Amino acid sequence: MGSIRFQNVDKVFGASQAGVKVLDDINLAIGEKEFVAIVGPSGCGKTTCLRMVAGFEAPSSGTITVSGKVVTEPGPDRAVVFQQFALFPWKTVRENIDLGLRNKNLPAAERDRLIADALKLMNLESHAGAFPHQLSGGMQQRVAIARAYVLDPDVLLMDEPFGALDAQTRVVMQEELVRLARVNPRTVLFITHAVEEAVYLADRVAIMTRRPGRIKEVLDIKSVRIAENWDRFARIEDVMDQESFVHLRTQIWKSLREEKGAQGV
Amino acid sequence: MNGAPLSLRETLAWGALGALAFVGFWTLITTSGLVPRQFLPSPLDLVQRFLHLLTSPFAGATLPEHLASSFRRYAFGVLLAAAIGVPLGLLMGWFRLLDDIVTPIFDGLRFIAPIAWVPFAALWFGTGIGGPVMIIFAGAFPPCLINAYRGARFVEPRLIEAARMLGTGNLRMILEILLPAAVPSIVAGLRVSAGLGWQSLVGAELIVAAAGVGFMMVQAQGSVQTTTVMAGMLAIGLVGMLIDILLRQGEAWMRRRRGLDS
Numbered sequence: 001m002g003s004i005r006f007q008n009v010d011k012v013f014g015a016s017q018a019g020v021k022v023l024d025d026i027n028l029a030i031g032e033k034e035f036v037a038i039v040g041p042s043g044c045g046k047t048t049c050l051r052m053v054a055g056f057e058a059p060s061s062g063t064i065t066v067s068g069k070v071v072t073e074p075g076p077d078r079a080v081v082f083q084q085f086a087l088f089p090w091k092t093v094r095e096n097i098d099l100g101l102r103n104k105n106l107p108a109a110e111r112d113r114l115i116a117d118a119l120k121l122m123n124l125e126s127h128a129g130a131f132p133h134q135l136s137g138g139m140q141q142r143v144a145i146a147r148a149y150v151l152d153p154d155v156l157l158m159d160e161p162f163g164a165l166d167a168q169t170r171v172v173m174q175e176e177l178v179r180l181a182r183v184n185p186r187t188v189l190f191i192t193h194a195v196e197e198a199v200y201l202a203d204r205v206a207i208m209t210r211r212p213g214r215i216k217e218v219l220d221i222k223s224v225r226i227a228e229n230w231d232r233f234a235r236i237e238d239v240m241d242q243e244s245f246v247h248l249r250t251q252i253w254k255s256l257r258e259e260k261g262a263q264g265v
Numbered sequence: 266m267n268g269a270p271l272s273l274r275e276t277l278a279w280g281a282l283g284a285l286a287f288v289g290f291w292t293l294i295t296t297s298g299l300v301p302r303q304f305l306p307s308p309l310d311l312v313q314r315f316l317h318l319l320t321s322p323f324a325g326a327t328l329p330e331h332l333a334s335s336f337r338r339y340a341f342g343v344l345l346a347a348a349i350g351v352p353l354g355l356l357m358g359w360f361r362l363l364d365d366i367v368t369p370i371f372d373g374l375r376f377i378a379p380i381a382w383v384p385f386a387a388l389w390f391g392t393g394i395g396g397p398v399m400i401i402f403a404g405a406f407p408p409c410l411i412n413a414y415r416g417a418r419f420v421e422p423r424l425i426e427a428a429r430m431l432g433t434g435n436l437r438m439i440l441e442i443l444l445p446a447a448v449p450s451i452v453a454g455l456r457v458s459a460g461l462g463w464q465s466l467v468g469a470e471l472i473v474a475a476a477g478v479g480f481m482m483v484q485a486q487g488s489v490q491t492t493t494v495m496a497g498m499l500a501i502g503l504v505g506m507l508i509d510i511l512l513r514q515g516e517a518w519m520r521r522r523r524g525l526d527s
Contacts, residue, residue: 056426074429086427090445090523099441100431151431 040208079148342401350409358417404465412454416447
């Protein structure tokens with residue numbers, strides 16, 4: 001339950017002869033309850049990696065397995081949190097969260113209980129009857145996270161989930177996600193271009209090359225976090241002040257900078 | 266558009282001025298004696314005739330009675346067009362195969378003017394309610410189908426992906442994702458349909474033998490009562506305008522409720 005595995009995955013957009021190769025021989029294994037962030041220059045194909053795990057796109061060659069099963073189509077075992085929230089504007093917060101549960105044909109009483117839990121988890125209780133357009137961006141993304149969590153998915157796929165939020169809201173949501181990961185740990189694949197975010201949230205960070213994207217290196221953050229006891233800090237800025245954090249961040253920055261340099265930007 | 270936007274008051278004033286100029290010019294032509302009365306009734310004659318027809322029967326019924334029977338046919342035709350066109354459009358927007366099958370037929374048929382169906386409508390569905398309803402249906406159907414189809418086809422891809430990720434099946438996808446997403450487009454289509462259906466009315470009532478504004482106009486034409494024909498035109502124009510205003514209000518209300526317009 002809850003593992004993701006990329007095996008020799010290539011992705012070519014367009015006809016295979018004249019097409020553009022965006023991903024080249026991706027190999028990555030994400031373990032049970034592990035939080036892995038992929039960072040890389042824009043256009044490197046990191047979002048495509050996530051979309052293939054979600055089942056929105058198929059690899060051109062190679063296989064992707066989730067919990068041992070080959071991915072062929074989207075499904076509620078792989079919940080996605082989109083950058084642009086993708087909430088249904090004509091459904092209330094509660095109805096947005098409920099849709100996946102109704103699709104599972106759960107009895108009403110159980111759905112009510114699960115929705116109540118999800119609303120509580122994301123501090124949304126007072127907004128259950130609101131429509132998405134009545135909420136701020138941060139609140140909308142809370143709804144999208146609740147909608148994903150309530151499915152009790154094997155894996156959680158987050159595609160630059162805080163990319164559309166302002167800086168302050170972003171920090172709040174990052175702290176929120178760390179809190180969530182402690183209360184309710186999940187296997188997470190997290191796509192971002194924000195290096196600090198990746199180091200703060202992830203157990204491991206995979207760095208990708210520019211197009212065609214390959215996994216350049218994978219950094220272990222978890223062992224540093226445990227050794228340096230980052231968890232004693234409640235606030236992201238305190239963690240970010242740690243020398244160990246700065247060191248990791250700089251290491252990733254340099255690696256990414258090389259990629260940008262290679263691109264001539 | 267060129268020119269600065271005007272206040273509501275100025276807009277109304279200019280509109281009234283235009284109407285006044287139009288009626289003035291028309292009066293001038295009819296009183297100058299250049300054109301025989303039979304050829305072009307004067308505005309005053311028209312209004313008198315219109316008021317007269319409101320209470321005294323012509324061709325077996327008063328104008329409101331003719332209008333009522335026209336409206337019944339019209340409502341039938343438009344509702345039927347919506348009842349078939351909207352679901353079919355949504356299904357075509359979701360199932361590629363159905364789209365590929367129906368689109369060529371539909372694209373071939375939709376350019377045929379509703380009035381061209383008159384002989385077949387009479388033959389197939391009779392001159393009672395069926396034939397006229399079919400002609401109104403022919404006028405109202407294309408916008409219903411096209412707008413439901415476009416609305417469903419151009420739903421934000423992220424929303425479809427989100428729904429699929431949540432395990433949504435085909436029926437629920439159409440009813441709870443495509444349909445609500447397409448509502449603004451469908452409502453706009455219904456407004457166009459309502460207009461085109463009303464426009465097809467006179468054609469539809471060419472084959473009616475009992476009552477209706479179109480029937481009244483055909484009867485008046487037979488006895489060269491041009492003022493009565495024009496009174497029918499006035500009635501059709503006024504009711505059409507009323508339908509359009511009401512549906513615009515409905516559309517604006519729906520868009521506000523959806524948070525599409527503030």
